[in-house]
Amino acid sequence: MSSLADEVTTIAFESLAVDAHASFIVNASASEDTLEHAFTEHLRLSGIYWGVCALATMGNLRKTMDADKREEILSYVASCRCESGAYSGGAGHDGHVLYTLSAVQIYALFDAMDRIDRDSVVNYVKGLQLADGSFQGDEWGEVDTRFTYCALSTLRLLDRLHEVDVEAACAYINKCKNFDGGFGATPGGESHAGQVFTCVGALAIGNRLDYVDGDLLGWWLAERQVKVGGLNGRPEKLPDVCYSWWVLSALSILGKTHWIDRGALARFILRCQDETSGGISDRPDDEPDVYHTFFGIAGLSLMGHPAVVEPIDPVFALPNSVLKQLGIEPWSAR
Ligand SMILES: CN(C(=O)[C@H](Cc1cnc[nH]1)NC(=O)OCc1ccccc1)[C@@H](Cc1ccccc1)C(=O)N[C@@H](Cc1ccc(O)cc1)C(=O)NO
Ligand SMILES: [Zn+2]
Numbered sequence: 001m002s003s004l005a006d007e008v009t010t011i012a013f014e015s016l017a018v019d020a021h022a023s024f025i026v027n028a029s030a031s032e033d034t035l036e037h038a039f040t041e042h043l044r045l046s047g048i049y050w051g052v053c054a055l056a057t058m059g060n061l062r063k064t065m066d067a068d069k070r071e072e073i074l075s076y077v078a079s080c081r082c083e084s085g086a087y088s089g090g091a092g093h094d095g096h097v098l099y100t101l102s103a104v105q106i107y108a109l110f111d112a113m114d115r116i117d118r119d120s121v122v123n124y125v126k127g128l129q130l131a132d133g134s135f136q137g138d139e140w141g142e143v144d145t146r147f148t149y150c151a152l153s154t155l156r157l158l159d160r161l162h163e164v165d166v167e168a169a170c171a172y173i174n175k176c177k178n179f180d181g182g183f184g185a186t187p188g189g190e191s192h193a194g195q196v197f198t199c200v201g202a203l204a205i206g207n208r209l210d211y212v213d214g215d216l217l218g219w220w221l222a223e224r225q226v227k228v229g230g231l232n233g234r235p236e237k238l239p240d241v242c243y244s245w246w247v248l249s250a251l252s253i254l255g256k257t258h259w260i261d262r263g264a265l266a267r268f269i270l271r272c273q274d275e276t277s278g279g280i281s282d283r284p285d286d287e288p289d290v291y292h293t294f295f296g297i298a299g300l301s302l303m304g305h306p307a308v309v310e311p312i313d314p315v316f317a318l319p320n321s322v323l324k325q326l327g328i329e330p331w332s333a334r
Contacts (some may be wrong), residue, residue, distance in 0.1 A: 014270040016300065016307035017278065018058050021293055024278025025051040026064055028290045036289075044090040045080055045102040048073060050294035052109050056319050057294075057301050059309035061109070070110055077103050078115070085117070085124030086138065096138045097128060101150040104157050108322050113158075122160045125151050133168030144185045145176050149198035152205045153316060157326060161205070170208035173199045181216030193224055193233040193246040200250045204315045204331070214254050221251050222259040229264030230283065240282045241272050241292045244299030249314035252302050253331060262303045269296045 029051055031037060040047055052073070055061040065073075080087045080103065086095025087103035100121060107113050128136045128151060135147040148169050155161045175187045176199060182191025183199035196217070203209050224231040224247045230239025231247045244265060251257045272288075273280045273296070279288025280296035301312040310319040313330045320330035 014267060016058075016270065016297075016305065017273055017275040018060070018307060020275055020278035021273070021280065021297070022055060022058060022060050022064050022278070024274075024288065025054055025290055025293060028279075041090040042093050043099070045077065045087060045099045045106070046089060047290055048077070049102040049105045049109075050290050052106055053312075053318065054290070054294040054297050056109050056322070057297050057308060057310045057312050073106065074110060074112055074115065077106050081117075084139070085120030085122075094138060095124070097125065097135065097147050097150040097154070098137065100124065101154045104154050105316075105318060108157055108318060108326060111322075111325055113326070116158070118158050118160065122155065122158060122163050125154055126163050129164050129169070133165060133170075133172035135169070145173055145183060145195055145202070146185065146198045148173060149202040149205075152202050156205050156328070157316065159327070166206045167208075170203055170206040170211060173202055174208075174211040177211065181213050181218075181220050191220065191234070193221070193231070193243050193250070196221065196250045197246040200253050201315050204253050209253070212254070214256070218251065218254055218256040218259050221247050221254075221256070225260045225265065229261065229268035231260070231265060238283065239268065241269055241280055241299070242282060242295040244269055245295040245302075245317070248299050248302045249317070252314035257302065266300060266303055266305055269299055272296060 052061065055064055079091045080099065082088055082095035084095050087100045088095050089099040104116065107116055130136065134143045135151045136143055137147040151164065152161065152169060155163060176183050176189060178184060178191045180191050183195050184190050184192065185195050200212060203211055224243060226232060226239045228239060231243040232239050233243050233246065248257060251259060271284045274288050280293040281288045282292050297308055298312050298317065301308040301310065302314060310321060311332060313320055313323050315331050316323060320332065323330045
């Protein structure tokens with residue numbers, strides 16, 4: 001059994017093009033004229049979080065973001081704040097718990113938590129919890145375990161977790177557990193690696209990982225690795241770089257990342273990077289985007305790849321150094 005150091009050093013030969021990825025991210029946020037920019041306006045705040053967190057995890061947020069750029073981003077985030085206390089994905093759109101989390105994550109990354117009106121955010125998130133412990137995503141009522149994760153993560157980052165019924169939230173997540181050890185969006189929903197991350201992450205925040213059958217779920221997660229080394233989201237699906245995060249972060253929370261071939265996964269991620277114009281795509285030879293660039297870098301960080309200087313926390317998807325600033329103990333330190 002090779003040690004992580006051996007595995008990780010063997011992958012060092014395909015280095016991570018850190019500077020190319022940094023300029024790709026900065027340029028992506030600048031190109032306001034592309035169609036993609038228009039199509040993704042409703043999740044702009046998530047896009048900013050992916051870009052800023054990728055730069056922070058590569059250790060060059062300070063180098064690439066001067067004070068003016070930082071101020072420009074923080075005032076854009078402020079422009080997405082709604083009367084309800086929620087944040088919207090883009091200026092003028094409706095508030096939603098997904099983007100409320102992205103906003104809080106961006107403020108945390110810039111060490112600007114004092115700009116948040118905590119009471120109004122807490123009030124909004126509290127109002128989303130239903131009697132059965134589940135959370136709606138917004139006032140229109142869609143229920144999904146993703147929203148439980150966003151709610152608990154947001155409240156924990158604001159140090160206000162006690163304001164909701166955490167036990168009921170975790171009991172509801174347990175109702176979404178399937179016979180294969182995985183989790184779905186709602187009770188009876190099929191297991192999907194993204195939902196597994198949100199459910200395991202929420203149970204970790206709620207300190208109820210005892211609901212998880214670690215060996216059964218660890219096996220289901222390890223089964224996501226296909227022969228080219230990448231990870232897929234469900235059985236029989238194609239591998240995709242972003243599942244390097246959804247699957248690996250759940251395995252990391254369970255302390256089972258060695259259940260997959262980390263060297264093979266790292267090589268798959270590095271094959272998906274465009275070393276000249278920068279960026280990482282979902283699979284080799286596809287068009288890179290900021291979302292896959294972030295989740296590829298986050299996956300490499302979880303594996304301790306030498307080119308990714310900042311360790312990222314598998315529960316909050318923020319660098320450990322950011323959690324320490326907030327007085328939250330990173331998962332790896334437990
Ligand atoms: C909304 N969304 C997705 O559905 C992506 C689409 C995708 C990327 N690669 C393969 N498919 N899928 C995704 O995030 O799946 C992971 C996931 C699924 C369910 C729950 C939690 C995570 C992506 C955006 C995207 C759309 C299309 C192409 C690339 C990125 C997205 O915003 N994901 C969110 C999580 C999420 C996931 C699903 C949602 O319906 C809404 C939000 C995120 O990562 N926030 O930090
Ligand atoms: Zn993907």
